[in-house]
Amino acid sequence: MYHKNLITVSPDTDLNEIITLMAEKDIHTLPVLDGDKLIGIIGKRNIIREMA
Secondary structure, three states: OOOOOOOOEOOOOOHHHHHHHHHHHOOOEEEEEEOOEEEEEEEHHHHHHHHO
C-alpha cells in the first residue's frame, strides 16, 4: 500500500521533534529513512522505553 504523503524521519531528527510530530499527527510509529533507504521504525513504545 503506497501513501503519497507518508511522514518519515531521518536518523538525525531530534527526539523532541519526533515526539511533537507523533502528537500533532496522531501517529504511533514512523519509518526512519536514510535517503531513500528504510533503516528502521521508531514507535512511541521505543521512546517511552528509552526515557524510562
